Amino acid sequence: MxxxxxxxxxxxxxxxxxxxxxxxxxxxxxxxxxxxxxxxxLVRERRYDAVLLDMNFLAGARDGEAGLAALADLRAxxxxxxxVLLTAYGGVSLAVQAMKQGGEDxxxxxxxxxxxxxxxxxxxxxxxxxxxxxxxxxxxxSTITEALQRHGGNISRAAASLGLTRQALYRRLAxxx
Amino acid sequence: MxxxxxxxxxxxxxxxxxxxxxxxxxxxxxxxxxxxxxxxxLVRERRYDAVLLDMNFLAGARDGEAGLAALADLRAxxxxxxxVLLTAYGGVSLAVQAMKQGGEDxxxxxxxxxxxxxxxxxxxxxxxxxxxxxxxxxxxxSTITEALQRHGGNISRAAASLGLTRQALYRRLAxxx
DNA sequence: CGAACGGCGTCCGGATTCGTACAGTTGCGC
DNA sequence: GCGCAACTGTACGAATCCGGACGCCGTTCG
Numbered sequence: 001m002x003x004x005x006x007x008x009x010x011x012x013x014x015x016x017x018x019x020x021x022x023x024x025x026x027x028x029x030x031x032x033x034x035x036x037x038x039x040x041x042l043v044r045e046r047r048y049d050a051v052l053l054d055m056n057f058l059a060g061a062r063d064g065e066a067g068l069a070a071l072a073d074l075r076a077x078x079x080x081x082x083x084v085l086l087t088a089y090g091g092v093s094l095a096v097q098a099m100k101q102g103g104e105d106x107x108x109x110x111x112x113x114x115x116x117x118x119x120x121x122x123x124x125x126x127x128x129x130x131x132x133x134x135x136x137x138x139x140x141x142s143t144i145t146e147a148l149q150r151h152g153g154n155i156s157r158a159a160a161s162l163g164l165t166r167q168a169l170y171r172r173l174a175x176x177x
Numbered sequence: 178m179x180x181x182x183x184x185x186x187x188x189x190x191x192x193x194x195x196x197x198x199x200x201x202x203x204x205x206x207x208x209x210x211x212x213x214x215x216x217x218x219l220v221r222e223r224r225y226d227a228v229l230l231d232m233n234f235l236a237g238a239r240d241g242e243a244g245l246a247a248l249a250d251l252r253a254x255x256x257x258x259x260x261v262l263l264t265a266y267g268g269v270s271l272a273v274q275a276m277k278q279g280g281e282d283x284x285x286x287x288x289x290x291x292x293x294x295x296x297x298x299x300x301x302x303x304x305x306x307x308x309x310x311x312x313x314x315x316x317x318x319s320t321i322t323e324a325l326q327r328h329g330g331n332i333s334r335a336a337a338s339l340g341l342t343r344q345a346l347y348r349r350l351a352x353x354x
Numbered sequence: 355c356g357a358a359c360g361g362c363g364t365c366c367g368g369a370t371t372c373g374t375a376c377a378g379t380t381g382c383g384c
Numbered sequence: 385g386c387g388c389a390a391c392t393g394t395a396c397g398a399a400t401c402c403g404g405a406c407g408c409c410g411t412t413c414g
Contacts, residue, residue: 106269167402174363333391333392348372
C-alpha cells in the first residue's frame with residue numbers, strides 16, 4: 001500500500017505541491033501534470049496506482065467540462081485506475097456526473113489533508129483490486145455461490161441458471177465444499 | 178423495460194404523486210411509502226425494479242442522515258436494487274457520499290421530469306443487470322479474455338495468473354475460440 | 355389415502371479433459 | 385552461428401467429468 005505512485009493533475013503549481021506534500025508520507029512518490037494533455041502522456045508512460053484530478057481548468061470555465069473529459073481519457077487509457085476528483089466550484093450535478101463516470105471520490109477545495117489521504121488510499125485499494133485477476137476457480141466459485149443463494153439453496157434451479165446440469169453442480173459442491 | 182415496478186419514498190404526499198404521475202407512462206406501476214420504515218416493509222414484501230428515495234426526512238434535518246440510512250437499509254434488503262436519490266437541500270458532500278454508497282443517481286428538487294424518467298430507466302436497467310446471473314461458461318470466458326489481454330496475448334502467463342496449466346488454457350482457446 | 359411432482363443423492367459407461375513429454379519457432383546475447 | 389530461454393503446438397495414457405437412469409423422500413393435489 002505504501003509503495004504507490006500517484007499522479008496529481010492541476011494547473012496550479014501551489015495546489016500540486018500542497019497535495020504532494022500531504023500525500024508524501026503515505027505513498028512512494030507523486031508525479032505532477034499541469035494539464036490533462038500532459039497527464040495523458042504520463043499515464044501512457046508509467047503505471048500509476050491512483051490519480052488526483054482537478055476539475056477546473058481554463059479559469060473561466062466552471063462547469064468542469066474539461067475535467068470530465070480528462071476523467072474519461074484517463075479511464076480510457078487505464079480502466080482500472082482509481083481517480084479522485086478535486087474542485088473549487090463544482091455543484092452537485094458535476095459531482096454526480098463525475099461519480100457516474102467512475103470517479104472514486106469527489107473533494108472540495110480547500111480540502112482537509114486527512115480527507116485527501118483517505119480518499120487516495122481508497123482509490124489505491126480499488127485500483128489494486130481491479131488490476132488483480134482472480135483465479136478462474138475463484139471466479140467460478142463466487143459465481144456458483146451467488147447463483148445458489150439467489151435461488152435459496154435450490155441446486156436444480158441454480159444449476160439451470162448457470163447453464164449446467166444438476167449433477168454437475170452437485171458434484172462441484174461435493175468436491176469444492 | 179416497461180413492466181417495471183417502482184417504489185417512491187418521500188414524506189410529502191404531493192411529491193410522491195408528482196413523481197408517480199411523471200413515471201406512470203413509462204412503468205407498470207408505482208408504490209409509495211411515506212417513511213423509510215414503511216419502505217423497508219414494502220421492499221421485503223414485493224420485488225421492485227427501482228426506487229426513488231428522498232434524502233430529507235424530519236424537516237429540520239438537512240444533512241440527509243436519515244436518507245443515507247434508508248439507502249443502506251434498502252441495499253441491505255436487496256443489493257441488486259437500483260436507487261435514485263432525491264433532495265432539496267443536499268450539498269456536494271451528501272451527493273458524493275450517497276453515490277459511494279451505491280446510489281445510481283442523485284437529483285435535485287425541483288426536478289425536470291425528463292431527467293427523472295431517464296434516471297429511473299437507468300436504475301431499472303442496472304437492477305436488471307445485477308439480478309441476471311450469467312452463465313458459468315460466460316463468466317469463465319470473460320475472465321479468460323480479460324486475463325489474456327492483460328498479459329498481451331501470452332498464453333503461458335495468462336494461464337498462470339488464472340491458476341491453470343498452459344495446455345488447459347490453450348485447449349480452451351482452441352475449443353471455444 | 356394414493357398418486358403425481360419436484361428435488362436430492364448416487365451409480366455407471368462413455369466422452370472429455372488433464373498432465374507429461376517432445377518437437378518446432380522465435381528472440382537474444384555472446 | 386550457437387547456445388539458451390521462453391513460448392507455442394501436438395500426442396498419448398491416465399484421470400476426471402458428463403449426462404442419463406434409478407431409488408428415496410417430502411409436499412401437494414385430486
